[in-house]
Amino acid sequence: MSSTIAGYNLLEVLYEGAITCVYRAKRVSQSDLGSTVIIKTLKAEYPTVNQLNQLKHEYQILQDLEIEEIVKPLALENYGNGLALILSDFDGESLAKAIATRPFELKNFLQTAIHLAAILAQLHQQNIVHKDIKPYNILVNPATGEVRLIDFGIATRLSRENSTISSINGLEGTLSYMSPEQTGRMNRSIDYRTDFYSLGITFYEMLTGQLPFLGTDALEIIHSHIAKTPVPPHLVNSEVPEALSNIVMKLLAKTAEERYQSTLGLKADLELCQEMLQTGKISLFQVGEFDLFSQFLIPEKLYGRDREVSLLMSTFARIAYPQDNHVNAGKTEALLVTGYSGIGKSSLVNEVHKPIVSARGYFISGKFDQFQRNVPYSALISAFQSLVKQLLTGSETQLAQWKTKLLAALGNNASVMIDVVPDVERIIGEQSPAPELAPTEAQNRFNLVFQNFIRVFCSPEHPLVLFLDDLQWADAATLKLLDVILTDAETGYLFLIGAYRDNEVSPSHH
Template sequence: MVINNSHQNSNRQTTVQILDYQILETVYSGSRTLVYRAIRTSDRLPVVIKLLKNEYPTFSELVQFRNQYTITKNLCKPGIIQTYSLEPYRNGYALVMEDFGGISLHEWALKAEKLLSLRDFLEVAIALCNILYILYSERIIHKDIKPSNILINPETKQVKLIDFSIASLLPQETENSINPNILEGTIAYISPEQTGRMNRGIDYRTDFYSLGITFYELLTGQLPFQSNDPMELVHCHIAKPAPLVHEINPKIPSVLSKIVSKLMAKNAENRYQSALGLKFDLEKYLHQLQATGRIEDFEIAQHDMCDRFLIPDKLYGRETEVETLLQAFER
């Protein structure tokens, strides 16, 4: 059975024909992908179908599309979108996933027409900590954490992570310096080491930096670094400190501002080292809010420990030599 669905895109009519699926609506139409809500005709199962927009996708696009399926097909964990199948479609693939009634966190925040309440934010943030702990346990680096890749059911508040197209199953990898216009990930959210200009490897803590920027945006309504110049954004991620959250939004308590700033530390060693350590602080914050409605300042990251042996990409015992090099660079 073939179902047709037409939608307008750049004033050009496109007909979607996907075997055994009844297309209900277009959920997303981006520069590279299309996403539809549909029903599988064999059992009336609600699904979401993701397609490549390019009629003749590149080899790299096809690899990334398959990567989503390869990583998530056996990852049946709460908080991770369930993938049902990868099916041939025209010159590429159709990725069929569960439909739990979710919309992107970005869309959810926009519909609120105002900044999220602290309680709503904390509940979402704690759910994301649980998701990042699953990724850490499975040795997966997502590399593209951002509000549009996080879905939330507006009724149940269930949160799930999507889009594993550039995710890695390696515990650590190296990013080479490349043109900022073709960096992996979304440049407004990528970590300093993900730019390829830090001479250091990428590990699970790169997702903590992107999570920090996501938190920043949810709490302030804006990104910490704003520019249309990719090179300027790369420089900001590497070297420019972001304005503190409570300076942008005075309603945010300083302790939450500290948590976000720690997530966004330039060096991975200075960020949170575990999702559970971050979750402990957020839950402590939430319990205070529920019990008294007030937030008492507390020392963050006191329960933040990593159970992996990681050699820091940092020089130790070479302070004099480093200072000499820096002085020479300044001259």
């Protein structure tokens, strides 16, 4: 990147991420010489349509917001092959820089924390969920204590949205500050309370100088967000009063229902701490007493399905944890979920996301279509295409390991797999065509190759959960292949879950 953007000289980098850069810059036009702005640009020389749309989306959201503490948009300009979002400047530094250069005194922490709670209160009142609260997106003026919130690239206007399992590189947000539900591994939708969790991580860092979860591996960090309780801040830094530590821990609750339910409740607790500090010291009190439900939200829990959830969990545990001496440990198991359309079969199955992450397993899914019954293996192929796409986001070392495993398993028949899951070729390279065979032999060969292919992904390190929905519309070839896989003594660490509408399956259906 050059030191200029049309009409502006770049002064300093405020933030540099994988996709975007944020700069402070000075105008060079004669009419407005010397005034500074903040510029957000895309790093790629040829940005994707999605990246360009994100900047347009951010400009639109900021235009509609009338909140003083939000940095105002001035223009969205063409720059190279992409766009540059021009924002009004705020004489401050990123909170991340402040955390790195000096510890936060309690007085300064509470002043900044109360400002942030007030900003979130205004955002949430306008049904805006930021989804990327972190120190890099918070500007603070050290002299005045004023605070500004930036980077609305993934903010949403929805009061609630669903998050799906995607590859690590496809997750929206910043992994270290991401709420459990935002990882897509919790079978919970995202609402305004995701911002409370990210704010809790930010507060934790301000008070202790470190993140609550320090893993270097992406799956390890996701597992920590979902399943591990962080060490309370007052045990990391003895200068932090226990009451303030309890506020942070409430923000960091794993389920949204256990966090603060309103920014007003959070702000009230922080202001109480501030009042106590001004008159002496912060004493222990019951946090959350001033918390009120600012919005009516139905808790996301599967009521009346405890037995079914328990069955799913225990079946997965048998497959994933052979060291616990389970019967059938490490074997292949299948479980069928039946019921009418809309009864919640998929929601029930999605409850296993959490233990899958804990076991560092893979969860893939495919759905049969009544209008594609003439397309053999459609749901299976869809599921494994998504898995291969996940693998392709790995490091060069990881890809080399997968290449070795796949070539060893597929041998001279590797091209048979490439024909149905084309992205496999991106891992193992171009392969010689397999010999032509008569239809029956070709079918048998395909079943054998697919068996070998599946075994590559089923291991003690990475158990595999395969969810196939709407099995009532499965084609005969898929059902035959599933029978072969499930009766294969050499395949283990595989949990096949099938869901079907029993009212649409006739007695003659096999």
